[in-house]
Amino acid sequence: MSLALIAALPFLGALLPGLMIRAGRTACAMATGSATALALIGLLLHAPAVLRGEVVQARFDWMPGLGLNANFFLDGLGLLFAGLILGIGLLIILYARFYLAKTDPMGQFYTYLMLFQGAMVGIVLSDNILLLLIFWELTSLSSFLLIGYWKHLPEGRQGARMALAVTGTGGLAMIAGMLILGGIVGSYDLSVILTQKEAIQASDWYLPALILILLGAFTKSAQFPFHFWLPHAMAAPTPVSAYLHSATMVKAGLFLMARMWPVLAGTDAWFYIVATTGLVTMVMAAKIALFKDDLKALLAFSTVSHLGLITMLLGFGTAEAAAVAVFHIINHATFKAALFMSAGIIDHEAHTRDIKRLGGLRTLMPITFTIVTLAALSMAGIPPLNGFLSKEMMLEEATHTVWAGIPWLFAVLATIGAMFSVAYSFRLIGHVFLGPVRDDYPHKPHDPGFGLWAAPAALAVLVVLIGVAPMTMVGDLVTVVAGAVTGGDVTIKISHWHGLVPALWMSVAAVGAGLILFGAHLRLDALWLAAPRPEAKAIFDALVDGIAALSHGVTARLHDGALSRYFVIFTLGVLGAGWLAWSEGGHVPGLRNVLPIPGVALAGWLLLAVCSVLVAVLHRERLLALVVIGVVGLIVSVGFIYLSAPDLALTQISVEVVTIVLMLLALNFLPKTTPRESSTARRLRDIAVAGAAGLSTAALALALMMRDFAFPTISDYHLANSYSGGGGTNVVNVILVDFRGYDTFGEIIVLGIAGLLIFALAEALLRGAANKRLLEWVPELPKSGDRHPLMMVVAGRVALPITLMVGVYIFLRGHNEPGGGFIAGLIVAIALVTQFMASGFAWTQARQRVDYHAFIGFGVVIAAATGLGSWLAARPFLTSNFGYFRIPPFDKFELATAALFDLGVFLTVIGAVMLTLASLSRIAIRAGETVNTTAMDNDPSQPAPAKGGH
C-alpha cells in the first residue's frame, strides 16, 4: 500500500463516523476502526522490508517551486511511530466505544480522533519538512478539538486553549527553525537534510535553528518549563488522554528530536540544552507526581517525567543512549496507555479519580487490579517487566555522562528521579487497590465489561512479554529503529542481568528509597501542601491577560474609531517606506526622451489641475463639487485619447456618466452641504499630509516615465500574437477576452456581486429604520414643476434606438477596433438610464420586461459556458477559437468564441450598472417620489394640469 494512502486513510476515515453514527454506536466504532485497521495492515505489509533495512518511499510533486512536495518515506523510526499511532489508535477506538456515555456525541469524537490520527501518521511518514510542518500544525488543531471535546466543562475549554497556545507557539518557532535548516541545506527533503551533518553544524545559523526547532519539540513533548499544559489537558475524556497524552502526540516532540538526531545531535549546545532539560523535567515532574491525588494528574506528571527521561537520553548524543531512548519509547507507550485506560475505568466505575477517596479496590475490581499492578510495576522499574530493562539501561548511560566536569551529577539525579518514580508507582497500587474496602465510594465499583478492559489488558500482556523476552519481541525493531535514528549500525543487547554494575546498585537504591518515600507519604504530603509553590495556570493566565491587554491597548490607540486617523497613519507609513527606499536606493535621474507639449495639452492640464484643487476647495457645496469632479473625469478621458488609448477613453467617459448620475441620485437624499467641523490646525495637518503624498506620487510617476523598462516587456508577445492567435486587431480587447480572459471572468463576477450587494443593501434599507425616515421624507429643495420636460422626453426616446444601435455596433467591432463588451454594456446602460431621467423610473420599469438580476446571471453563465466549451475541444478553460466565413452577398466576416465571452461581459455590465441605479431609484420612490403614469408631465394632447400638483 502506498505510503500516501496510509497517511490519507485516517483522514478518509474521519468522514465515516458522521455517516455511520445513525447506524448505531457499535457500527460507527467499527467503521472508524476499519479505516485505522486498513492503514495498519498497509503499514505492516511494509514491515518486513523496513526490518531488512530498506527505506520505502512515495513521492508526489505538489509545489516544487516552493520546495513543498508530498514526499513520504518509511524507515525504522517511522515504522515504530506509525505502528504505535495506528495500533494504539485501534485499541483507543475500541475503548472509547464503551467509555463514552450515550449522551456524548460519538460521531464527533471519532471524527476528531481520526483527524488527529491522520496528522500524526503524516508527521512520522513525511519526507519533506514543509509537509511535516503542515501535519504538525494539524495535530495542534485536532488535539485542541479533542481536549475541548466536553464543551460544557470550563476546565476542558481552558485546557484546550492552553494546550493550543503553548504547542501552537512552539510550532511557529519550529517553522522558523525548519526554514533556516532548509535554507542551510538548500532542500526541504529530510532524506537530503539528514545527509548534511557537517554543513549544518558548521553553519552560523546552526544554533538559532537548533533552539527554534527544540522550542517546537519541547512544547509538544511538555518539557520544562513548558510542561504545565499537559496536566491541564487532562480535562479531556480519558481515551484522549491515553492516546494523545501518553502514546502519541506528546511523543511527536521526541520523534522530531530522534528524526533530527543525525544532523543536530553531537554538539555541546545539543547536549547541554537537551540533556539538561530532560533531566530537570524528569526529576521535577516525578516529584510532583508523587503528591497528586487525581489519578490522571499523577499519570500526567509521570508522563512528563518519562518524556524527560527519553529527552535526556537523546540529549546524551551517543548511539547507545539513543537506542535506549527508542526502547523506552516502546515500553512507556505500552504501560502508560494501559494505566491511563485503567484510570478511566476506575473513574467510570467508582465515579471518582481522587486517590484519597479510593482504596481497597483489589477485591472489587480484580481484573483492573491485575492490569494496573503489572503496568505500574513496570513503570516503577521492577524486574522482569519491560520498564525495568529500559530504566536499568538508562541508569547505565547516566553513569557514563559527565556534565560540565561533574561526573556524578547525572547518575545521582537520575537515581533520584527513578526513586520518585518507584514511590508514585507504589502509591498508585497501594492507595487505590490495597487496604481495606471502604463503604463511602461515590458509586459501588466493580469490573467493567470485556469491551472496556480488553484494550488495557492487551497492552499489559505486551508489558509482560517484552519484559520476559525482550530480544524476541522487539530486538529487531529496536535495532532497526536505533539504526534509523543514529544513521549508523547499532548493536543492541537487552538482558536482565549485566553483572554487579553500578546501574544495578543505583536501581536497588532507587527502589529502596522509593519504598521509604511511599511509606512516609502521609507526612510528606502534609509538608507538600503546607509549602508554597508556583501555580502554572495562574502564571500562564496572567501572561495571556497581559499580552491581551497590551495588544488591546495598541489597537485602541491606533484604531479608535476615527477612519481619518487610520488613513493618516497609513499614508504617513507609506510615505516613510517610500522615503527610506528612495534615500537608500541610490537615485539616478532617468534619461528617457520627453514628448513635446502642444498648446492643447497644456490647456487640458490647466483645466485638470484647477478642477482637481477646486474639488477640495468647494467640497462643502456638494452639487458644485460634483460638477467640478465631472470635469476632471472628462479631461482624463480626453487625455487617454491623446495618449493612444482609445478604449480607455471610451470606457472612462461612459463610466463617468453613470457615476455622476449615481452620485446625483444619492445626493438627493444626503445633505447638500458639508458643515465646517475640523479645526484650522487639523486642516493644515491634512493639507500637509495630502501635499506630501501628492508630491511623492508625482515624483514617483515622473521617475517611472523617465526610464525604460527594467525587464523585457511581455507586451511584445501580445502584439505579435493578437491577430494570429486571438483573431483580433484591437490588442487591448484581445487581451481582455482572450489572453487574460480568466482575469476578466473574475472581474465580471466581482462586478455582478457588487450590483447584487447594492440591491441587497437597498432591500435592507427599505425594511429597517431607514424606511421610517424615508416615509416621513420632506425634500430639502423645492421640486421642479416640470420634472419630465417635453423636449427631454422626446429627445431621449428618439435617442434610445440610436444609442442601442451604437452599443451593438461598438460591441461587434470591439475585437478589431476600439470598443468591446465593457464599453458597449456601459453605453446601453446609459441609453436606459436616460429613459429613467427623461420619463421617470416607474414609467420606464413598467415598460421593461427584463430583470437586471437575470442580465448578471446570464452574463456570467454565458462567459463560463464559453470557457467550458473549450473543454469539449480538449483545450484548457477559456481557450478561444475563431474562423472566417462568407455568406453572399456579404463580405468575408469573422466569428470568434471570444465574441461570445464578450457577450457575457456585455450582459453582466448592463445588469450590474442598471441594478445599482434601479436600487437607488427604488429608495426615491419610497421617499414619496410620485409615479407618473403618462410619459410627460405636460402632455400637449391633454389640458394642462394645475401648477404644483405633485
Place this chain on the structure above:
Amino acid sequence: MEFLVASAIGLMTASGIYLVLRLRAFPVILGLSLLTYAVNVFLFISGRLTVDAPPILAHDTPGYTDPLPQALVLTAIVISFGMTAVAVMMALGAFLEAGNDRIEMTDAEDGK
C-alpha cells in the same frame, strides 16, 4: 509632456487624500473618486507615454503603445465604478439609518 502627466497625478492624489481625510461621507467618496483617477492614470503610464500609436494592429504604422496596462486599467475603471457605487450606497444607508453622514465613531457608538 511627462511632467504634465506626473503633476496631474500628484494634484489628483493630493486633492483626493485631503478629501478622504474629511469627516463626512460625501467628501470621502469624492476623494476616493479622485484617487481612483490618479491610480488608474498611474497604472496607465507604467506603459510609458506614446502619442498617435494606438494598439490597433495595422499595416502602415511605425509602432504601437503598450497594450497591457491599458487592458488592466480598462477593467479597473469598470470595477472602480462598482466600488464607488457600493460606497455611495453604504453612505446613503448610514445616513438614512443614523440621521447624519459622519464617518467617525463617537465613543458612545464604540461601546466605551
